[in-house]
Amino acid sequence: MFHHVLGRDPEAIKGKTFDKDVVKRVWRFARPYRAMLFGFLAVIVVDAVVALAPPLLFKRLIDHAIPDRNLSAVNVIGLIIVAVAFVDAGLTVLQRWWSARIGEGLIFDMRSSLFDHVLRMPVSFFTRTQTGALISRLNNDVVGAQQALTGTLGQVVSNLLTVVATLVAMFALEWRLTLLALVVLPAFIIPAKRVGRKLQRITREAMQLNATMNTTMTERFNVAGALLVKLFGRPDEEKASFDDKAGRVRDIGVKSAMYGRVFMTALMLVGALGTAAIYWVGARLVIDGAITIGTIVALSAYVARIYQPLTALTNAHVDLMTTLVSFERVFEVLDMPRPIDDAPDATPLPAPVAGRVELDDVWFRYPSPASVSIASLEADGSAVLSDEPSDWILRGVSAVIEPGRMVALVGPSGAGKTTLSMLVPRLYDVTSGAVRVDGVDVRGVTMSSLSDAIGVVSQDAHLFHDTVRSNLRYARPTATDAEIVDACRAARIHDVIAALPDGYDTLVGERGYRLSGGEKQRLALARVLLKAPAIVILDEATAHLDSETEVLVQAALAEALVGRTSIVIAHRLSTIQAADEILVVDAGRIVERGRHAELIAAGGLYAELYETQFSRQSPSPALPQPNSA
Numbered sequence: 001m002f003h004h005v006l007g008r009d010p011e012a013i014k015g016k017t018f019d020k021d022v023v024k025r026v027w028r029f030a031r032p033y034r035a036m037l038f039g040f041l042a043v044i045v046v047d048a049v050v051a052l053a054p055p056l057l058f059k060r061l062i063d064h065a066i067p068d069r070n071l072s073a074v075n076v077i078g079l080i081i082v083a084v085a086f087v088d089a090g091l092t093v094l095q096r097w098w099s100a101r102i103g104e105g106l107i108f109d110m111r112s113s114l115f116d117h118v119l120r121m122p123v124s125f126f127t128r129t130q131t132g133a134l135i136s137r138l139n140n141d142v143v144g145a146q147q148a149l150t151g152t153l154g155q156v157v158s159n160l161l162t163v164v165a166t167l168v169a170m171f172a173l174e175w176r177l178t179l180l181a182l183v184v185l186p187a188f189i190i191p192a193k194r195v196g197r198k199l200q201r202i203t204r205e206a207m208q209l210n211a212t213m214n215t216t217m218t219e220r221f222n223v224a225g226a227l228l229v230k231l232f233g234r235p236d237e238e239k240a241s242f243d244d245k246a247g248r249v250r251d252i253g254v255k256s257a258m259y260g261r262v263f264m265t266a267l268m269l270v271g272a273l274g275t276a277a278i279y280w281v282g283a284r285l286v287i288d289g290a291i292t293i294g295t296i297v298a299l300s301a302y303v304a305r306i307y308q309p310l311t312a313l314t315n316a317h318v319d320l321m322t323t324l325v326s327f328e329r330v331f332e333v334l335d336m337p338r339p340i341d342d343a344p345d346a347t348p349l350p351a352p353v354a355g356r357v358e359l360d361d362v363w364f365r366y367p368s369p370a371s372v373s374i375a376s377l378e379a380d381g382s383a384v385l386s387d388e389p390s391d392w393i394l395r396g397v398s399a400v401i402e403p404g405r406m407v408a409l410v411g412p413s414g415a416g417k418t419t420l421s422m423l424v425p426r427l428y429d430v431t432s433g434a435v436r437v438d439g440v441d442v443r444g445v446t447m448s449s450l451s452d453a454i455g456v457v458s459q460d461a462h463l464f465h466d467t468v469r470s471n472l473r474y475a476r477p478t479a480t481d482a483e484i485v486d487a488c489r490a491a492r493i494h495d496v497i498a499a500l501p502d503g504y505d506t507l508v509g510e511r512g513y514r515l516s517g518g519e520k521q522r523l524a525l526a527r528v529l530l531k532a533p534a535i536v537i538l539d540e541a542t543a544h545l546d547s548e549t550e551v552l553v554q555a556a557l558a559e560a561l562v563g564r565t566s567i568v569i570a571h572r573l574s575t576i577q578a579a580d581e582i583l584v585v586d587a588g589r590i591v592e593r594g595r596h597a598e599l600i601a602a603g604g605l606y607a608e609l610y611e612t613q614f615s616r617q618s619p620s621p622a623l624p625q626p627n628s629a
């Protein structure tokens, strides 16, 4: 009984009515399970009817078989009662089997489509959305929606049938006693509704308190949080603050248990009162000869089964609404448009890709929060999202990078270099103008062919928590071990990996073996070599590497970039000097372009940047030239 009340959220359904569209959509979503759903409901119906039999059999036993001293009738009735018990048990299992198959199947379908949909959302979605909120959508709401279809729907149907069938049987047996048994009901149901609501509120509060406590734990127990606590030496304060939160969870737990118990006790009390009334008044009727003893026994057996479903039905409306809310929350995510996705008429980039990149009067502003996310997935779920896009970040950038050439983007921080580099692999789409690869607008080609053509090495290359080998193979699943080793040799990282305790099978990533910045970048370059794309976008590390690592990285770069069109957000003089063309970006515009010597001679922004940033770097003597063009 108690579980009807848990997890219901009256706030979330306030002012809601049955939304026909949502119901229709749920029905469509459940299409593969319709046959099973009907089977499930049919079993419920049969079960409700079968369960009516035992009290009638008791009556027959008491009123006829016993007074008649008819032993064979006693045996037959006994056997039937046993058979009914078995059938009932079998039906219950069957019911669970259907509901589990429907429920788990539905969870799978929703999870799978949510995962796929979310992964294909643009980066802008992930930069805004709270990961926790998203994961909760994939876990809790999906399960909530599933419960709507098998749990709540099943319960409502089953309770309704039980109540109707039992009442019919009761009235047919003895209508006066039945009415009497029902008289006590309102006295219970009205306060029960109130206690039920109170219990809902307590449950919701308990969930929030639990969440707060859990957040504290997850924040303190990760490496960075634990380190902070240690370095600032505050374990006592931490304990006090945690105890405070955990204490509230304890208090609300006691409260919730008490309300729950009061609720259950009241229900049992009503049941007992109803039974007492039936026996009390019924006994007089028996004495008067109006009814038989068997009728009293049958009625009291029925009455015990009717209060619980009746109480549950008084809140069925809230139950159904709540579960619909879960569906709505799932649909809300599934309905988010995917602005950066394959166009309906997208074609693969014509192979082989030469790698000519063209920026044609590119204007760009970051999309507004409202257009890339939904409020309920943000940090503060109730925040109203702004629909103002950012200021112009790129203001009419035009450039052509011929196949195999290397272009260095140079400019002050915040000028728009990273943004510009993100437009080529379509992490963002231009606001106006166009980005073309081999003369084809990137918005018209398939995402998969575009990402095959482009390799990106970011400043802090991410590695999954997996082996070195698997991380590398992510770039090309079909790569052989020999190819992986070749790529790592070329990227000057093989010796480092070979020296690891488990070599290529060493676990890396956030919780694994920690590679240094320079090592990670070389690993990322090895990934690019394996992928062998026509275009490479590289965000050079700003962090200072020691000169030995620097030589290794430069050598790896030279291997990775040769013969490929490369766009490098350059921070090192050596890279800049090796570039075929330097584009100097400032406040979203290309303000100068040319080679190092020309730009120095021109005495503009580049010359200034050179004076303040690059001139102190001494080009490494062993520096290989990435491009000989």
Ligand code: ADP
Pocket (backbone or CB within 6 Å): 127, 366, 390, 393, 411, 412, 413, 414, 415, 416, 417, 418, 419, 420
């Ligand atoms: P750079 O790489 O030259 O340092 P960026 O391309 O990273 O410059 O940033 C250019 C400008 O865009 C900066 O002013 C930055 O604040 C802004 N910006 C970056 N990301 C976003 C975003 N998601 N939403 C709004 N503005 C952004």
